[in-house]
Amino acid sequence: MNNIYNFSAGPAMLPKEIMLKAQNQLLNWNNLGVSILELSHRSTEFIYFFKKCIENLRYLLNIPKEYTILFCHGGARGQFSAIPMNLLNQQDTTDYICSGFWSQAAAKEAKKYCYVNVINIIQKKTCGNISLIPMKEWPIQNNSKYIHYCPNETIEGIAIEEEPIWFQNRKIIGDFSSTLLSKEINIKKYAMIYASAQKNVGVSGLTIVIIKKELLCLNNKFIPSILNYSTLYNSQSMFNTPATFSWYIAGLIFKWLINLGGVKSIEKKNNKKSSYLYHFIDHSKFYHNNIEKKYRSKMNVTFDLKNKELTNVFVKEAIEYKLLALKGHVARGGIRASLYNSMPFSGVKKLVKFMSLFEQKYH
Numbered sequence: 001m002n003n004i005y006n007f008s009a010g011p012a013m014l015p016k017e018i019m020l021k022a023q024n025q026l027l028n029w030n031n032l033g034v035s036i037l038e039l040s041h042r043s044t045e046f047i048y049f050f051k052k053c054i055e056n057l058r059y060l061l062n063i064p065k066e067y068t069i070l071f072c073h074g075g076a077r078g079q080f081s082a083i084p085m086n087l088l089n090q091q092d093t094t095d096y097i098c099s100g101f102w103s104q105a106a107a108k109e110a111k112k113y114c115y116v117n118v119i120n121i122i123q124k125k126t127c128g129n130i131s132l133i134p135m136k137e138w139p140i141q142n143n144s145k146y147i148h149y150c151p152n153e154t155i156e157g158i159a160i161e162e163e164p165i166w167f168q169n170r171k172i173i174g175d176f177s178s179t180l181l182s183k184e185i186n187i188k189k190y191a192m193i194y195a196s197a198q199k200n201v202g203v204s205g206l207t208i209v210i211i212k213k214e215l216l217c218l219n220n221k222f223i224p225s226i227l228n229y230s231t232l233y234n235s236q237s238m239f240n241t242p243a244t245f246s247w248y249i250a251g252l253i254f255k256w257l258i259n260l261g262g263v264k265s266i267e268k269k270n271n272k273k274s275s276y277l278y279h280f281i282d283h284s285k286f287y288h289n290n291i292e293k294k295y296r297s298k299m300n301v302t303f304d305l306k307n308k309e310l311t312n313v314f315v316k317e318a319i320e321y322k323l324l325a326l327k328g329h330v331a332r333g334g335i336r337a338s339l340y341n342s343m344p345f346s347g348v349k350k351l352v353k354f355m356s357l358f359e360q361k362y363h
């Protein structure tokens with residue numbers, strides 16, 4: 001088991017020590033004689049744990065006090081509906097920046113609730129490479145209520161690393177599902193950010209929303225209560241029974257990250273992992289990544305084999321070499337290696353070794 005590496009995009013690998021800890025505590029959490037799985041979310045112990053969890057997340061991401069943290073249901077897709085419902089009226093207009101699958105999906109959902117100006121920022125170069133329209137040239141409308149974008153497109157492996165610039169005081173909303181906690185974020189640049197948990201935060205079932213408190217006030221009575229930010233805020237994210245186990249794992253991950261030296265320290269490790277893999281790809285005549293360097297994701301490294309017919313053989317032989325889940329998403333094809341916080345450098349080294357052996361065998 002020890003030298004198996006799981007490159008899944010999500011649900012993704014977890015640190016082994018976290019799983020061992022959860023296993024150890026499973027039957028008897030906090031010496032209560034019961035499992036976390038059977039403990040009431042209203043119990044003093046769980047509420048204490050949750051408060052600590054929020055405190056740790058606030059510390060890790062340096063979240064200012066004008067922002068609140070909501071633990072929600074329904075995944076990031078749930079937020080695709082919740083955002084326009086909470087922040088807009090039907091006659092309002094918004095800008096959705098599209099840089100890949102997930103930002104497009106967010107725009108498509110928002111169209112049910114408001115006027116959406118879809119801004120496609122992907123540029124195909126004549127050489128076939130993918131680039132993006134730089135942020136300062138995004139054609140934002142004069143009257144939009146917010147700008148939504150996705151800083152890390154998990155499927156294509158496209159990232160927008162720069163912080164949001166000044167868009168005439170426009171509210172900026174970011175889908176950080178595949179990048180939250182992997183690098184420092186200047187939260188103050190955003191009105192709201194959100195992320196589902198199953199990549200860097202823990203296991204599926206939890207969606208984190210970090211939002212400026214002043215935005216909680218629009219009280220549209222047609223918003224389903226479970227998606228209503230004011231309702232969630234007023235009930236400390238416990239309007240209904242929360243996904244307690246997902247919250248618990250997230251709490252363990254936050255502590256783990258703090259012990260590792262926080263987000264700054266994991267960011268350095270993440271940079272090292274992705275640079276190592278991209279460097280290998282860029283120096284190979286056998287593999288290819290077609291995204292302009294400055295827009296490449298550090299979390300989801302996508303690439304193709306020059307001979308595409310070898311893709312399935314690559315995935316199959318990788319599994320035999322104990323490297324799992326390298327097959328690209330069906331919407332993109334090719335190969336994708338997700339290098340979230342839990343992936344150690346040794347995993348990336350092993351992947352590069354395999355890629356090199358595979359190249360020698362089939363070139």
Ligand code: PMP
Binds near residue numbers: 196
């Ligand atoms: N946004 C991004 C960037 C994602 O990577 C994903 C899931 N892979 C989603 C949204 C959808 O998340 P969920 O499945 O939790 O709704």
